Structure formats: structure tokens, C-alpha cells
Amino acid sequence: MKKLYITRTAPNPRKALILLASKGIDVDDMDDIDVIDIDFAANEQMSEAFTQMNPMQTVPVLTLDDGTMLNDSQAVCEYLDRVYGERSVMGNDVVQRAQVCSMRRIAEFEILYNLMLAFQHSHPLKAQRVDQVPEFVAPSIARAVKALAYFEASLEGHEYLVGDQLSFADIVLYLGLDFGKALKVDPKAHGANLARFYEKMHERFSIKKLAKAEPKATNE
Numbered sequence: 460m461k462k463l464y465i466t467r468t469a470p471n472p473r474k475a476l477i478l479l480a481s482k483g484i485d486v487d488d489m490d491d492i493d494v495i496d497i498d499f500a501a502n503e504q505m506s507e508a509f510t511q512m513n514p515m516q517t518v519p520v521l522t523l524d525d526g527t528m529l530n531d532s533q534a535v536c537e538y539l540d541r542v543y544g545e546r547s548v549m550g551n552d553v554v555q556r557a558q559v560c561s562m563r564r565i566a567e568f569e570i571l572y573n574l575m576l577a578f579q580h581s582h583p584l585k586a587q588r589v590d591q592v593p594e595f596v597a598p599s600i601a602r603a604v605k606a607l608a609y610f611e612a613s614l615e616g617h618e619y620l621v622g623d624q625l626s627f628a629d630i631v632l633y634l635g636l637d638f639g640k641a642l643k644v645d646p647k648a649h650g651a652n653l654a655r656f657y658e659k660m661h662e663r664f665s666i667k668k669l670a671k672a673e674p675k676a677t678n679e
């Protein structure tokens with residue numbers, strides 16, 4: 460059995476959940492993958508057992524039947540994209556794949572990464588993970604906000620960033636916008652196109668929407 464280690468509220472593991480959901484797949488309903496929830500509040504990602512598996516102490520992690528361990532969200536998503544569902548979200552042809560890659564990396568490095576940096580340098584829970592430098596926080600947020608203008612312009616007249624179908628670039632941009640809320644960056648205050656995009660993605664892929672279903676009450 461494959462094992463997918465995730466924290467459902469954190470952006471990088473959410474990439475995998477949303478990728479599967481965009482293909483109509485419920486991660487908790489897969490025959491060949493066991494989902495293991497890692498609780499950040501209890502620091503489970505730092506536990507000895509988890510660290511032995513993934514010395515980087517991060518999620519997501521996917522382990523395959525032959526023991527192969529993938530400990531990066533891009534690798535996990537590339538694998539899930541190719542193995543599950545009908546249509547790839549990485550692009551339909553060579554050019555689209557390159558465009559998705561380009562948009563995804565800009566969304567990742569300019570927006571998501573800078574916001575994560577700001578979070579890590581400001582949130583008390585992360586103090587044991589990084590030597591916090593409060594001066595990093597404001598410039599990192601400012602850099603992310605500045606990059607939003609690029610995506611606002613890219614979405615002018617378009618529902619999605621590449622072609623007319625949802626791609627992995629949209630997923631990463633949405634996660635950046637959604638994570639911004641933790642830093643008081645309003646995802647709907649940086650242009651009408653981004654606001655429309657965010658609302659549509661949030662409707663389908665919010666943390667609440669993709670939460671693990673409660674076990675059904677039974678009288679037996």
C-alpha cells in the first residue's frame with residue numbers, strides 16, 4: 460500500500476489534495492493509498508519516526524510499494540498526476556506543459572514562497588524551526604503582493620492561467636492567495652480578475668471543502 464503523509468491545512472500538502480480533487484478523486488477513498496494525517500500542533504513532523512523517513516521534516520511525503528520515498532510536493536504531484544485520473548493538470552501538450560511550469564514556478568517563488576517565509580519568521584509555532592528574523596516579514600509580504608499584479612493581468616479575459624482548463628499553475632496560485640489570509644493579505648483586494656478566480660477556486664478547494672469526511676453515525 461502506498462502512503463501519503465499530509466497536513467490538510469498546510470499549502471504544500473494541499474497541492475496534492477487539490478490536484479486529486481480537481482480530477483474528481485477523494486484522497487480518503489483511494490484503494491491503493493493510505494492517508495496519514497500529520498499534526499503540526501503536536502509537532503508530529505519532528506517525531507523520530509517521521510524524521511527517520513523524511514529528514515527534511517516536511518509534508519507532503521508519498522511512499523510507494525517498493526519503498527521509494529518522495530518528499531517534495533512537486534514530485535508527489537507529478538506522480539499523482541500521471542498515475543491517477545484521466546487528464547493531466549500539468550498541460551495537454553509540450554507548449555502547455557512549459558507554460559504551466561512557468562506560471563506555477565512564478566506563483567510558487569514569488570507568492571507562495573514569500574508568504575511562507577513571512578509566516579515562518581512571524582508565527583510563534585515556527586520559532587523552533589527557523590531562527591526568526593522579524594525584519595524579513597514585511598518585505599516578503601510586499602514582494603508577494605507586488606507579484607499579484609502579474610497574475611491579475613494574466614487572468615484578464617481568462618478563466619484559468621493556461622488554456623481553458625484548470626492546471627497545476629492555478630492550484631499553486633490559489634494556494635498562495637489562500638495562504639495570504641494568514642498574513643492579512645486579502646485575496647480579493649488585488650484586482651477583479653484575481654477576486655473572481657479566488658472565489659471560484661475557493662468554492663471547490665477550500666480547506667473546509669476538502670476536509671476529511673466525519674465517519675458516518677451508525678446505530679449498529
Ligand SMILES: N[C@@H](CCC(=O)N[C@@H](CS)C(=O)NCC(=O)O)C(=O)O
Pocket residue numbers: 469470471472504516517518519530531532533585588
Ligand atoms: N519543498 C517542500 C517544502 C514542503 C514544506 O515546506 N512543507 C511545510 C508545510 S506547507 C512543512 O511541512 N512544514 C513543516 C514545519 O513547518 O514544521 C515541498 O514543496 O514539498
